[in-house]
Amino acid sequence: MHPSLKQFVEYLTVEKRHSPHTVAAYRRDIASFLDAFPGETLYYITTARVREYFLTLQKKGLSTRSSARALSSIKTFFRFLVRENLVETSPVDILESPRLWRKLPGILSLADVEALLNAPDPAVPQGIRDRAMLEVLYATGLRVSELVALKTSNLNLEVGYLRSFGKGDKERVIPMGDAARQQVQLYIQDVRPKYLKNKTSPCLFLTRLGTGMTRQGFWKLIKQYSRQAGVAAPISPHTLRHAFATHLLERGADLRSVQQMLGHSDIATTQIYTHILQGRMRDILDRHHPRA
Structure with missing residues (x-):
């Protein structure tokens, strides 16, 4: 691994505390970029050379x-290099990201x-376990990685909340x-002890072997139940x-609250759902404006 990339990976892992999946994505993007400049010093890579690199990627399809995504990764990498005084300036900060059509997520009806x-x-x-997992996912808007990582200590069923x-x-x-x-209460009382079989585990949702449920395992289950x-x-x-997000907004939740529950650091990410709000605002105007 390139020494600068190795430093950057350590920074993402230790200081930024990114997930292994995120770190791996950064590493792939930047390794591919560095492979295009074998033996060259990062200090001398110019903006024009970076543009040529992306034109080559475009031609390759x-x-x-x-x-x-690759440009975003490389920008983050060079900002790190500037911060560590490994390069003087970033050759990529002035490059604009290619425009993307925002794809609205597929929405399930009630x-x-x-x-x-x-x-x-x-x-x-x-069935009791799987129903509990599906209910939690729809009730909270958790990512699947957050769902399978839940521990029993993250729950407060008496008050009705969880920490993620x-x-x-x-x-x-x-x-x-x-x-x-x-x-969840039914699962904890009637199923989880049977799966543990006198063992202990901090994980909330367990397999029949008493181990924590995995993302892949739950993915297969939800596919099975959707067909069923x-x-x-x-x-x-x-x-x-x-x-979860769509149905909340349809019933009057504000965008900021939904952002917090989804765990989006930037409200711009949550704004992909504003097409729902636009329809609701049109309805409010038609019903309440004196000259509508």
């Missing part, structure tokens, strides 16, 4: 979205969500409705996160 939540069999332990640690290990407290609380429920729309754990 790299998507606009991937190019934008009927689809209801069908999905009712798909697990409540007569078997796995999102990107960058940032903690947030999220309220949890009665439906999710009841399902007859949900036609493509579905993933992230789809329930989108449904």
Whole structure:
């Protein structure tokens, strides 16, 4: 690994406390960039050379979205180099990211969500666990990585909230409705002790072997239940996160509160959902404005 890249990876891991997945993405983007300049000193890489690099990627068929991500990674890398006095200036800060069409997430209807939540069999332990996981995901808008990382110590079922640690290990407290609380309580009382089999684990959601549920394992489950429920729309754990945000906004939640519950550091990320607010504002205007 290039010495500067090694330093940067340590910085992301130790100081910024990024997840292994995020660090790996940065490392891939920057390693590919450095491979295009073998044996060259970073100090002498110019803006023109970086433009040529991205033109080459474009000719090779790299998507606009991937190019934008790579440029963002390289900008972060050079800012780190400037901060550490490894280069004098960044050759990439003046480059603009390629324009992206904001793709609105696929949204599940209330009927689809209801069908999905009712798909697990409540007569078997796995069905009780899976229903609890689905209810928590829809009730809180957690990322799937945050869901499977939940510990029993993160819950306060009496008051009705949970603590989650999102990107960058940032903690947030999220309220949890009665439906999710009841399902989680049922799982903790009737299923979790059976899965533990006299062992101990800090993880809230366990497999039948008594180990923590994984992202991949839950991904397979939600695919299975979507087919079982007859949900036609493509579905993933992230789809329930989108449904959580959309259904809140449709019923009058403000964007800032939804931002905090989703754990978005920038409200611009949450604003992808403002198409929902626009329809609601039109309805309010039509009903309440004296000259509408």
